[in-house]
Amino acid sequence: MPPSAPSSEGPSPHDLNCLTITELEALAYERMDKQTRDYYNEGADSGTTLAENLSAYQKYRIRPRVLRDISKIDTTTSVFGHTNAAPFGVAPTAMQRLAHSDGEIATARACRSKGIVMGLSSFSTSTLEDVAEANGPNPHALQLYLFEEREHSRKLINRAKKAGYKAVLLTVDTPMLGRRNLEIRNQFKLPSHLSIPNFAEQDEDTDSAVSNTDTSDANTASVERKPTSKSKAKAKANTKERRASTAGRLDEDSKKRVLPSGPITFHTHAANPTLSWEESLPWLKKVCAPMEVWVKGIATAEDALLAVHHGVDGIIVSNHGGRQLNGSLATLDALPEVVAAVQKKVPVHVDGGIRHGTDIFKALALGADFCWVGRPVLWGLAYKGEQGVELCLKLLLDEFRLTMGLAGVTSIKEISKAFLCRIDRDGFASRL
Structure with a gap:
């Protein structure tokens, strides 16, 4: 039996404590308190959809082709007009400083290091400007709840434009908030030293938010109006002191109130029962231009067709990580009908349940153009901060590259449903 081969980029050191995403989850579990674990890992109600997001991948098996030259494997693809190192990105997940003191900043730096696109939650514990700075020229997209x-929302969108975000990912599966029993039982809320700084009120002509120079202490976004060099220097000198203010406290410099961090505020703002195709999408497209507008949370052919009709730039098949409607379709099960309906008029991405490079391969074979990975990134963050996120991305990329080679393909465009078969309830395989 030959030894395991290194990746095509040459040998790289392994973390022998963590060789799989499953092991990464276990290591992260040891480092998070119960409230954080429950918040990140829980699904809606009994968790049926959460579980099926994972198990859906086991319905399919890969049909490998052999005696093909796979000496040069290209894992790159294009997303938001940029070349991405792999056909997956980091999905937007809220409040990452619950997992590690560097939170979204560490995630952004890891994405920049690995050439992987990052999605940022509106409900992040770092400002969107600081995350964009940490991510540098690497592409980033802002997840958005369109508030009543x-x-x-308009102020947040304008800030994202100025910070160089390439796209807005509108969450459309949250007209009401799903029932998450552990969150209710734990009476979940952010610790007092954290806040949601993207919702510090800012004047329209504010020049920029003060840069986050110490990510472990930064809690609020303090703002200077048209700062001079002298005022910038003074602001930076006082960054730690200003950012020690807790959620809901008035910042002494900006005199602007920060959105409180309790669960009632989050629930009130995230859920919006008034959204509609006819009114919300035209408004959003106008305000977001020239950023791309994607809809995140599509699960049916009917809504996919409406999304195309209303001119979105792309679709993300998602069920909010199984956290909204329990009993809804697993994302991989919903993917084929969305792909068939869209007919390549716009890109179709998918998230939910991805734990292996083989999962990414299967999603692409079923017609997805790209995948988004959420919880595994949080586990990497909890394990070792920036290094842990890099480890997560490396594990998935190495597994995906290996899957491509063993399946007999050398580029993303070669992957198709011809490489898959479906296992029925009796254990028989059938071609797609």
Whole structure:
């Protein structure tokens, strides 16, 4: 039996404590408190959809082709007009400083290091400007809840434009908030030293948010109006002191109130029962231009067709990580009908349940153009901060490259449903 081969990029050191995403989850579990574990890992109600997001991948097996030259494997693809190192990105997940003191900043740095696109949650514990700075020229997209009070959303969108975000990912599966029993039982809320700084009120002509120079202590976004060099220097000198303010406290410099961190505030703002195709999408496209507008949370052919009709730039097949409607389709099960309906008019991405490089391969074979990975990144963050996120991305990329080679393909465009078969209830395989 030959030894395991290194990746095509040459040998790299392994973390012998963590060779799989499953092991990464276990290591992260040891490092997170119960409230954080429950918040990140819980699904809605009994968790049926959460579990089926994972098990759906086991319905399919790969049909490998042999005696093909796979000496040069190209895992790159294009997303938001940029070349990405792999056909997956980091999905937007909220409040990452619960997992590690560096939170979203560490995730952004890891994405930049690995050439992987990052999605940022509106409900991040770092400002969108600081995350963009940490991510550098690497592409980043902002997940957005469109609030009933549109002015809050408009200000956030304008800040994202100025910070260089390439796209807005509108979450459309949250007209009401799903029932998460552990979150209710734990009376979950952010610790007092953390806040949601993207919702610090800012004047429209504010020049920029003060840069986050110490990510472990940064809690609020403090703002200077048209800062001079002298005022910038003074602001940076006082960054730690200003950012020690807790959620809901008035910052002494900006005199702007930060969105409180309790669960009632989150629930009130995230869920919006008034969203509609006819009114919400035209408004959003106009305000977001020239950023791309994607809809995240599509699960049916009917809604996919409506999304295309209303001119979105792309679709993400998602069920919010199984956290919204329990009993809804697993994302991999919903993917084929969305792909068939769209007919390549816009890109179709998918998230939910991805734990292996083989999962990414299967999703692409079923027609997805790209995948998004959420919880595994949080586990990497909890394990070792920036290094842990890099480890997560490396594990998935190495597994995916190996899967491509063993399946007999050398580029993303070669992957198709011809490489898959479906296992029925009796254990028989059938071609797709």
